[in-house]
Amino acid sequence: MEMNRREFLQILAIASAGGFLLKNSSSYAANDATRMYDLPRYGNVSLMHITDSHAQLNPIYFREPEINLGIGAMNGLPPHLVGNALLKHFGVQSGTPEAHAYTSLNYVEAARNYGKVGGFAHLATLVKQIRASRPGSLLLDGGDTWQGTGQAMWSKGQDMIEACLELGVDVMTMHWECTYGAQRIKDVEEGILHGKMDVVAQNVKTTDFGDPVFKPYVIREINTIPVAIIGQAFPYSSIANPRYFVPDWSYGIQEENLQLTIDEARKKGAQVVVLLSHNGMDVDLKLASRVSGLDAIFGGHTHDGIPAPIAVKNRVGTTLVTNAGSNGKFLGVLDFEVKAGKVVSFQYKLLPVFANQLTEDKSMVALMQKHRAPYESKLSEKLAATEGLLYRRGNFNGSFDQLILDALMKEKDAPIAFSPGFRWGTSLLPGSAITMEDVLNQTAITYPTTTVTNMTGAQIKTVLEDVGDNLFNPDPYYQQGGDMVRVGGLEYTCEPGAAMGNRIQDMQLNGKPLDANKTYKVAGWAPVSEAARDKGGEPIWDLLARHLRNEKVVKVSTPNVPKLRGVAGNPGML
Amino acid sequence: MINMERRALLKTGGGIGLFALFSAVGLLKPGLAMADWNKSAFSAKNLDEALTAMGVNKPEVNDVFIQLTVPEIAENGAIVPVKVVSTYPNVERISILVEKNPNVLAANFIFPQGTEPMLTTRVKMGQTCSVIALVKADGKYYRSSKEVKVTAGGCGG
Numbered sequence: 001m002e003m004n005r006r007e008f009l010q011i012l013a014i015a016s017a018g019g020f021l022l023k024n025s026s027s028y029a030a031n032d033a034t035r036m037y038d039l040p041r042y043g044n045v046s047l048m049h050i051t052d053s054h055a056q057l058n059p060i061y062f063r064e065p066e067i068n069l070g071i072g073a074m075n076g077l078p079p080h081l082v083g084n085a086l087l088k089h090f091g092v093q094s095g096t097p098e099a100h101a102y103t104s105l106n107y108v109e110a111a112r113n114y115g116k117v118g119g120f121a122h123l124a125t126l127v128k129q130i131r132a133s134r135p136g137s138l139l140l141d142g143g144d145t146w147q148g149t150g151q152a153m154w155s156k157g158q159d160m161i162e163a164c165l166e167l168g169v170d171v172m173t174m175h176w177e178c179t180y181g182a183q184r185i186k187d188v189e190e191g192i193l194h195g196k197m198d199v200v201a202q203n204v205k206t207t208d209f210g211d212p213v214f215k216p217y218v219i220r221e222i223n224t225i226p227v228a229i230i231g232q233a234f235p236y237s238s239i240a241n242p243r244y245f246v247p248d249w250s251y252g253i254q255e256e257n258l259q260l261t262i263d264e265a266r267k268k269g270a271q272v273v274v275l276l277s278h279n280g281m282d283v284d285l286k287l288a289s290r291v292s293g294l295d296a297i298f299g300g301h302t303h304d305g306i307p308a309p310i311a312v313k314n315r316v317g318t319t320l321v322t323n324a325g326s327n328g329k330f331l332g333v334l335d336f337e338v339k340a341g342k343v344v345s346f347q348y349k350l351l352p353v354f355a356n357q358l359t360e361d362k363s364m365v366a367l368m369q370k371h372r373a374p375y376e377s378k379l380s381e382k383l384a385a386t387e388g389l390l391y392r393r394g395n396f397n398g399s400f401d402q403l404i405l406d407a408l409m410k411e412k413d414a415p416i417a418f419s420p421g422f423r424w425g426t427s428l429l430p431g432s433a434i435t436m437e438d439v440l441n442q443t444a445i446t447y448p449t450t451t452v453t454n455m456t457g458a459q460i461k462t463v464l465e466d467v468g469d470n471l472f473n474p475d476p477y478y479q480q481g482g483d484m485v486r487v488g489g490l491e492y493t494c495e496p497g498a499a500m501g502n503r504i505q506d507m508q509l510n511g512k513p514l515d516a517n518k519t520y521k522v523a524g525w526a527p528v529s530e531a532a533r534d535k536g537g538e539p540i541w542d543l544l545a546r547h548l549r550n551e552k553v554v555k556v557s558t559p560n561v562p563k564l565r566g567v568a569g570n571p572g573m574l
Numbered sequence: 575m576i577n578m579e580r581r582a583l584l585k586t587g588g589g590i591g592l593f594a595l596f597s598a599v600g601l602l603k604p605g606l607a608m609a610d611w612n613k614s615a616f617s618a619k620n621l622d623e624a625l626t627a628m629g630v631n632k633p634e635v636n637d638v639f640i641q642l643t644v645p646e647i648a649e650n651g652a653i654v655p656v657k658v659v660s661t662y663p664n665v666e667r668i669s670i671l672v673e674k675n676p677n678v679l680a681a682n683f684i685f686p687q688g689t690e691p692m693l694t695t696r697v698k699m700g701q702t703c704s705v706i707a708l709v710k711a712d713g714k715y716y717r718s719s720k721e722v723k724v725t726a727g728g729c730g731g
Contacts (some may be wrong), residue, residue: 239647239648239727243649243650250649250655252645252646252649256641462726466725466726473723477646478646500702528727
């Protein structure tokens with residue numbers, strides 16, 4: 001649909017008045033809510049799981065990836081399935097609300113039909129409902145909870161900490177939480193969370209003597225059955241994010257220490273042992289094959305909404321590996337039947353949280369309002385409107401990231417721009433206003449400065465190869481999660497299955513091959529070095545907001561993605 | 575959770591006492607290491623050269639009797655922690671080699687008889703490559719290796 005700016009703004013005005021953006025519960029079949037949320041009790045040990053909400057307290061739109069390639073042994077296996085391949089693998093019927101929750105198929109129409117997802121007030125209602133049918137059940141939070149919005153950033157996660165207490169989270173582990181600094185986490189753990197919520201991580205040690213920084217695990221009784229919850233923080237907080245936030249902590253996967261921890265928990269009488277993990281799903285799948293004694297891994301980090309657990313065999317038994325998506329879209333529920341000290345059977349559901357199908361929990365609403373009030377006017381400022389769909393998630397680029405790249409190149413007068421391959425960041429439907437809140441939903445980090453760097457062609461290739469290997473290394477233990485750095489201006493070919501050093505090919509700028517020895521001006525943001533922190537610079541959200549105020553209407557351009565080589569037919573792309 | 579007693583002990587200088595104690599019973603013998611200094615091995619520019627200089631020929635690979643612990647991805651390439659434990663009887667020497675460093679042999683540890691063959695140290699790494707633990711026990715050589723990735727960082731999550 002072609003329209004001029006005036007027509008567009010008129011439509012937008014109508015849309016905000018409520019007549020255009022459907023709030024259409026009739027898209028749901030009469031029994032959808034019943035079918036999705038009436039979950040009869042099963043077994044005697046139940047654990048609920050949320051992860052990677054990225055501080056999204058309010059319902060949002062979040063488009064799942066259309067490309068999430070699996071390389072080598074991971075090709076064609078969950079989580080590297082998208083669209084119909086994913087639905088088929090898990091037996092999810094297309095055209096259902098669940099199919100919309102798990103895939104990007106027919107996204108805009110489906111999103112208008114089914115409405116927003118997530119929201120802590122809606123999630124709270126669902127948690128209460130599940131808890132009522134499963135007395136004694138626990139709620140686990142896999143981390144990436146305190147970061148992702150302007151409000152969370154300004155309050156150093158205080159809004160989320162209180163919301164999680166209100167929700168009744170029992171045990172948590174972490175990743176982005178670390179970007180508020182080591183002291184903040186310890187203060188919260190020993191302060192407001194003390195006696196209410198345990199922070200666990202077997203793989204965080206002091207850099208000097210290797211002493212544990214957090215409890216490696218806790219044992220809680222569920223219906224008189226001792227259940228151990230071991231924590232696994234994101235293994236690479238000190239590499240993927242600035243080291244200076246956690247200078248005295250050392251991370252890593254710590255496989256051997258995990259085995260010792262499992263054995264210790266079993267010895268202490270735990271009949272069920274689970275890992276609350278922020279490894280990412282590929283790492284969890286490998287880990288599950290190499291350690292023994294875990295009944296399940298509750299996974300996060302890679303934001304994979306996986307409808308059913310993957311059963312992984314190891315030398316002694318089987319471990320169920322789950323991943324519960326992101327942005328508050330899902331609640332995982334794992335029920336175990338435990339008999340004579342052992343898990344004998346299970347049931348798992350990954351429940352999509354559809355805001356239109358769940359009532360709001362009143363006390364959560366009150367808490368959310370309290371935290372939002374001081375920031376309301378700043379967050380709700382309308383900067384521009386978008387003609388097309390804005391989203392981030394996908395291996396190589398998204399339209400929201402392209403917008404950031406365009407803004408960086410224009411404002412910094414640079415021919416090339418880089419933007420980090422974060423997997424958080426919400427989506428905006430065509431015809432939406434873009435508010436300051438939306439900008440911060442893509443950019444709210446504690447090291448937000450924009451940078452301009454002179455790089456040679458050779459250096460640019462090194463950076464792309466380095467990030468490419470973090471994503472496509474055939475051994476998951478050498479991956480860091482996240483997606484490929486988004487690239488503006490520069491065109492290239494990517495061969496994900498090639499070895500490091502050979503993945504990035506045929507780099508071109510304005511139709512000319514990139515010269516390895518020539519220097520190019522590259523704009524970017526989110527530098528991890530101390531030097532960049534000390535140098536300072538404009539935060540990305542101010543730059544993006546200025547760009548949007550000037551643009552007024554965003555004509556969404558096709559995201560600049562590399563040509564792909566060697567992945568034809570891969571079910572990890574549409 | 576942090577072992578405050580140990581921290582307090584070391585801070586108040588107890589650590590110096592411990593060091594002196596180890597030296598006194600012969601667990602640390604700097605002089606011995608110097609006597610065994612193998613200049614050509616420590617100057618070797620690649621793995622084969624280093625092994626040849628050490629007089630090692632195709633050491634048997636064993637990941638059971640040698641437990642090599644290194645991070646999968648280095649948090650800081652300048653100080654990569656390495657731990658080696660060997661359960662072979664009569665371990666005489668444990669060497670650490672970094673495949674793609676300008677000087678491949680990073681360290682030689684000599685274990686006097688009766689010493690538990692366990693060590694932790696840190697090595698500097700210029701780039702992603704294999705770290706190799708080479709164990710000499712009862713006059714024979716064995717090896718175990720793991721890849722350590724050295725990355726620029728950023729862009730995660």
